[in-house]
Amino acid sequence: MKLSLMEKYGIIEVGSRIILDSFPNLKKIAKKIRAKESHGSALDKDNAKMDPDIRLKYYDKLRAVIAKDDVVLIHSSMDGLESIGITAEDFMRFMKSMVEEKGITFVLPCFPITNLPSKSGRIRAYDPKKTLCWTGMLPNMFIGDRDVIRTSFPYNSLAAMGPKAEEMMSKDKEQDYVYDENSAWHYLLEHDAKILFLGVKASSSNTMAIHAMPDFLGEDWPVQKWYERRTYKVKIDGEESDRTIMVQADHWYKYCMEERTSGRLKLAGILKEDDSLGCNFGVIQSSKVMVEILTDLCSRGKLMYMIPKKYLRKR
DSSP states (O other), X not given: OOOOHHHHOHHHHHHHHHHHTXXXXXXXXXXXXXXXXXXXXXXXXXXXXXXXXXXXXXHHHHXXXXXXTOEEEEEEOHHHXXXXXXXXXXXXXXXXXXXXXXXXXXXXXXXBGGXXXXXXXXOOOBOTTTOOBSSOHHHHHHHTSTTXXXXXXXXXXXXXXXXXXXXXXXXXXXXXXXXXXXXXXXXXXXXXXXXXXXXXXXXXXXXXXXXXXXXXXXXXXXXXXXXXXXXXXXEETTEEEEEEEEEEOGGGGXXXXXXXXXXXXXXXXXXXXXXXXXXXXXXXXOHHXXXXXXXXXHHTTOOSXXXXXXXXXXX
């Protein structure tokens, strides 16, 4: 299997990120380039008009990997999907048809804009029914649908449509950590969700593999002072309250090896990616197997982050 240099060598990604932190303007350019590359080979939108079969072939690939009663986590980019003629409205219709025909539960990351720093410094309350998300056009359309349920947890929230949606969110008021045993994220793991990367590569969007693993590992995660305590305002049915939670401290992200982790998952055979139709189509058939692979790697000191030794717990 052919891997990119960054998928082979994590130091390239981490080193580049640390260097770019010192050059804000250059960092912005690099982020734009990476975002463009993450969509796959991305055909021109005119190409989709020339060959309408591309869109139909892409949906055929989707139907081939989705089985009856599946729980399916979708990471998406409309820049990639629209390049082959798939609109957000079109994809919403597809999901609704799969819920009806196969009893699928679809789940989308709908990370609220209230997680982002406010320029005014004003603290905005997270309202699961009204707060927009920064994870793209499709997630924002998704949370506006009457059949969709969104978690009340104010950080890296998920939203779901389908028969398991309500059960998935049923313990979110008991959550303390973003990905703990009461979270919708942990529900995905327990129910062995499939993970799809549509119009976007896993290396820029695999939240479960990168950010959830420390919570999944619990005491076996070897990094000291991984979490910080934060308080968010949450508004449920008009009533506002404070919610104090534990999240990964922001400074750890610079050590993150997203590309290398994707490379390891590809070598293990659990992550398949294909952009032959001009739009990335990535599949992880079993989130449980993915987590088992990453747990084994972590037990051998191969983390998803290139953490300096001074921050590691002594064993």
